[in-house]
Amino acid sequence: MFSTxxxxxxxxLDIWAIVSVLGSGASTGGKILWILVILILPVVGFIIWLIAGPKGGKQIA
Structure with a gap:
């Protein structure tokens, strides 16, 4: 039951991440790359997207 x-x-969470990627302002190639990472590595891809995805375009000065 817990595994289900x-x-x-x-x-x-993966569907939410993919929808967010599709709605982002990233380039088409970037969107495809993110979606592939999320689909191929569901847990790790989501965590990477959560850390790097939303902040990907921001520069910290």
């Missing part, structure tokens, strides 16, 4: 719940949570 965990898989459902990962699936929902």
């Amino acid at each position: 719940l965990g898989a459902a949570i990962v699936f929902i």
